[in-house]
Amino acid sequence: MASAIDDEDMPPELVDVTTMSAAPDSVKEEESTPRVPITLVTGYLGAGKTTLLNYILTEKHGKKIAVIMNEFGDSSDIEKPLTVNEGGQEVTEWMEVGNGCICCSVKDTGVMALESLMERKGTFDYILLETTGLADPGNIAPVFWMDDGLGSSIYLDGIVTLVDAKNILRLLDEPAPEEKADAHNEEAHEHGWGPVLSMAHMQISHADVIIVNKADLVTPEQMDAVRDRVSAINSVAKIHVTDHSRTPQIEGVVLDLHAYDHLDDLDFSKKGHSHIDPAISTIAVTIPPVSADQIPRVDSWLQSVLWESTLPQPRSGPRDGHPVQFEIHRLKGILRLQDGSCKIIQAVRDVFEIRDSEARKDDDKPSQDQCKIVLIGRGLGPVVDPWKQSLEAFIGR
Amino acid sequence: MAAVATRKCNGVDCPNDAGTLQCPTCLKLGTDSFFCSQDCFKRSWSEHKNIHKKSNFLTNLFPPKVVSEPDPATGHFNPFPSFQYSGALRPVYPLSPKRTVPQSIPHPDYAKGGIPISEQKLWGQHKIKILNKEEQEGMRVVCRLAREVLDIAARALKPGVTTDYIDEVVHKACVERDSYPSPLNYMHFPKSVCTSVNETICHGIPDQRPLEDGDIVNIDVTLYHKGFHGDINETYYVGDKALANPEAVRVVETARECLEKSIELVKPGMLFRDPGNVIEKHAKSRDCSVVKTYCGHGINQLFHCAPNVPHYAKNKAVGTAKPGMCFTIEPMINIGTHRDRTWPDDWTSTTADGSLSAQFEHTMLVTEDGVEVLTARLPDSPGGPVPMPSTENGN
Numbered sequence: 001m002a003s004a005i006d007d008e009d010m011p012p013e014l015v016d017v018t019t020m021s022a023a024p025d026s027v028k029e030e031e032s033t034p035r036v037p038i039t040l041v042t043g044y045l046g047a048g049k050t051t052l053l054n055y056i057l058t059e060k061h062g063k064k065i066a067v068i069m070n071e072f073g074d075s076s077d078i079e080k081p082l083t084v085n086e087g088g089q090e091v092t093e094w095m096e097v098g099n100g101c102i103c104c105s106v107k108d109t110g111v112m113a114l115e116s117l118m119e120r121k122g123t124f125d126y127i128l129l130e131t132t133g134l135a136d137p138g139n140i141a142p143v144f145w146m147d148d149g150l151g152s153s154i155y156l157d158g159i160v161t162l163v164d165a166k167n168i169l170r171l172l173d174e175p176a177p178e179e180k181a182d183a184h185n186e187e188a189h190e191h192g193w194g195p196v197l198s199m200a201h202m203q204i205s206h207a208d209v210i211i212v213n214k215a216d217l218v219t220p221e222q223m224d225a226v227r228d229r230v231s232a233i234n235s236v237a238k239i240h241v242t243d244h245s246r247t248p249q250i251e252g253v254v255l256d257l258h259a260y261d262h263l264d265d266l267d268f269s270k271k272g273h274s275h276i277d278p279a280i281s282t283i284a285v286t287i288p289p290v291s292a293d294q295i296p297r298v299d300s301w302l303q304s305v306l307w308e309s310t311l312p313q314p315r316s317g318p319r320d321g322h323p324v325q326f327e328i329h330r331l332k333g334i335l336r337l338q339d340g341s342c343k344i345i346q347a348v349r350d351v352f353e354i355r356d357s358e359a360r361k362d363d364d365k366p367s368q369d370q371c372k373i374v375l376i377g378r379g380l381g382p383v384v385d386p387w388k389q390s391l392e393a394f395i396g397r
Numbered sequence: 398m399a400a401v402a403t404r405k406c407n408g409v410d411c412p413n414d415a416g417t418l419q420c421p422t423c424l425k426l427g428t429d430s431f432f433c434s435q436d437c438f439k440r441s442w443s444e445h446k447n448i449h450k451k452s453n454f455l456t457n458l459f460p461p462k463v464v465s466e467p468d469p470a471t472g473h474f475n476p477f478p479s480f481q482y483s484g485a486l487r488p489v490y491p492l493s494p495k496r497t498v499p500q501s502i503p504h505p506d507y508a509k510g511g512i513p514i515s516e517q518k519l520w521g522q523h524k525i526k527i528l529n530k531e532e533q534e535g536m537r538v539v540c541r542l543a544r545e546v547l548d549i550a551a552r553a554l555k556p557g558v559t560t561d562y563i564d565e566v567v568h569k570a571c572v573e574r575d576s577y578p579s580p581l582n583y584m585h586f587p588k589s590v591c592t593s594v595n596e597t598i599c600h601g602i603p604d605q606r607p608l609e610d611g612d613i614v615n616i617d618v619t620l621y622h623k624g625f626h627g628d629i630n631e632t633y634y635v636g637d638k639a640l641a642n643p644e645a646v647r648v649v650e651t652a653r654e655c656l657e658k659s660i661e662l663v664k665p666g667m668l669f670r671d672p673g674n675v676i677e678k679h680a681k682s683r684d685c686s687v688v689k690t691y692c693g694h695g696i697n698q699l700f701h702c703a704p705n706v707p708h709y710a711k712n713k714a715v716g717t718a719k720p721g722m723c724f725t726i727e728p729m730i731n732i733g734t735h736r737d738r739t740w741p742d743d744w745t746s747t748t749a750d751g752s753l754s755a756q757f758e759h760t761m762l763v764t765e766d767g768v769e770v771l772t773a774r775l776p777d778s779p780g781g782p783v784p785m786p787s788t789e790n791g792n
Binding site: 011012013014015120139142143145147148149150151303307308350351352353 | 418421435707712
């Protein structure tokens with residue numbers, strides 16, 4: 001990394017001291033400057049991340065986009081390069097990440113570096129962060145999914161995962177040792193459960209958008225198999241098929257996902273073979289509208305499921321297939337209240353929130369009268385029934 | 398800003414005089430380097446930028462070039478003369494030489510290299526350690542010692558003593574108790590205690606500034622003893638002037654009450670996202686704000702670990718309190734804005750508007766049916782609450 005810095009290194013603009021203001025920057029209290037969305041782009045080496053980012057940077061979209069390539073989590077460098085594209089011109093900026101953490105600070109040093117860069121150099125329309133090929137997005141996403149109270153100038157827009165149509169099935173089924181999600185496998189191994197998880201599983205399970213790339217290199221039958229497998233792991237992510245990382249449009253596909261602050265719908269086509277991946281699956285729990293009193297119970301149920309990895313057992317009823325060893329990677333939900341209002345649930349790993357949703361536009365679909373909670377993770381079991389029974393019993397139905 | 402004198406260009410082998418163009422990074426670091434042109438700066442960049450990295454690590458060895466000469470009588474100087482301070486407080490360097498701890502006292506892993514490697518392995522994880530009876534006893538012992546050391550430091554406070562002297566007092570008291578002062582070299586922190594004066598929110602570095610009648614000062618002590626860390630801080634009034642300042646009393650007493658009220662919540666089943674709601678509510682009722690950048694933390698064999706305990710409302714903190722968990726709550730309360738600004742020393746955090754800030758901290762253990770405040774005050778502990786100014790009492 002250090003040598004790469006020297007190759008492309010650019011000094012900042014000198015400042016003229018005679019034009020500097022002597023007064024301290026005025027403190028703008030609670031200003032409501034628009035926040036800049038940050039999208040994480042994950043995928044294995046060779047899946048086409050860099051091609052996609054270069055494609056976005058060179059497309060004429062009239063946006064000022066900052067791209068951070070790789071190694072963001074590596075804390076050994078003091079300065080990190082960041083490529084900014086505006087009007088077809090690329091400029092490399094340097095973020096000072098500081099020489100370490102500040103103890104017990106709630107913000108990541110990378111977040112603070114981005115904020116400070118935007119303070120000095122002006123804001124961007126979008127930030128794209130390319131993670132290393134073997135990064136677990138579930139570790140990175142919570143860093144950028146900050147509490148509103150922190151008043152950060154950036155917010156997590158979503159996770160885009162690129163998969164290579166030609167290699168993805170091999171990566172899922174027979175990961176090389178370095179391609180395994182070791183932290184997850186260790187625990188699983190201790191408990192003696194589950195097939196080996198690859199980092200490709202993690203990248204797909206956490207994704208809000210999945211771009212299946214290199215379509216030109218596989219047969220239509222192979223592409224169907226890839227699609228089936230990917231959507232069996234993560235049924236709620238939007239899937240786009242492309243070649244040479246050329247996405248038909250950028251907004252809504254890679255940018256403006258609003259995956260953490262907005263839920264359009266959670267309808268997805270269930271093809272009835274949701275457990276074709278041996279490790280990870282998506283399940284959807286649907287229940288009738290809840291009362292306002294039941295929201296704290298839903299909250300407690302989520303605490304148990306997400307924090308303790310424990311599915312509360314109903315006192316009565318069948319206990320066959322009650323999942324006991326599972327881990328949730330991503331959870332989204334819509335809670336419809338009996339008074340007609342609506343709340344949304346978002347979770348990545350053990351971090352979650354329940355927040356008010358804005359008013360709905362079309363309420364004519366019957367499916368939208370229901371509460372729906374979608375879970376993506378490992379060890380969820382073959383059927384949704386134990387989850388549904390647990391939730392219903394827990395909230396007192 | 399003072400008039401700009403003729404100076405030489407800092408460019409590599411450049412014979413020109415420099416104009417008024419200055420390297421922005423150096424400016425931010427509080428050092429000066431002027432160049433004749435952007436081209437010359439660009440040409441010299443690969444060499445020049447090394448200065449930036451050096452100044453981060455070796456500030457103590459090579460004090461940055463200062464615009465204002467050191468005071469001829471004392472040798473004291475402001476290491477970052479061009480930094481735009483938010484209040485009246487300035488760092489008074491040079492720092493005293495690094496203090497040493499006898500090798501017979503167990504050192505934490507960062508004592509040598511400055512990096513808490515054992516903590517970094519767990520960063521980002523939310524799994525909270527539950528201490529067994531022996532470990533709980535270890536925490537009880539170190540927290541009691543931390544209380545003793547804080548009380549000793551607080552008794553040494555008076556107008557005229559420097560924060561560096563407080564550091565010396567704390568350091569000696571730690572060593573006398575077979576303890577390593579945990580802040581020393583933690584992420585390269587240069588001293589054995591944090592002393593945060595007036596607008597300083599936290600992480601103030603003890604230096605040569607004498608305390609003044611009217612100051613408020615927070616002393617944040619952590620000891621590492623027989624494998625466990627114990628963490629505590631309190632804010633104290635320096636001299637009668639501070640007690641006569643209604644704003645000082647309001648912010649200090651509000652911070653004290655915020656900590657007390659949040660501790661009342663602690664018992665098995667408490668959610669770590671809850672103390673922030675209580676703290677922010679109380680601070681607002683006193684027209685004060687809550688610092689959001691820093692939060693309470695788990696503490697045991699590690700100085701900082703899970704859980705995160707934010708002090709602001711509506712947070713997504715993960716986890717539920719269970720018997721055997723140890724953590725701190727340490728609300729930082731400001732008179733004005735909640736926003737913070739860090740000095741170029743990379744540690745001292747001050748309020749962005751220069752308004753007063755106060756903080757209190759306890760280390761606590763969750764018990765079967767409640768909480769044990771391990772760093773609780775002793776009958777003879779100095780400091781303690783004073784009545785709020787009468788205008789507030791009327792409400």
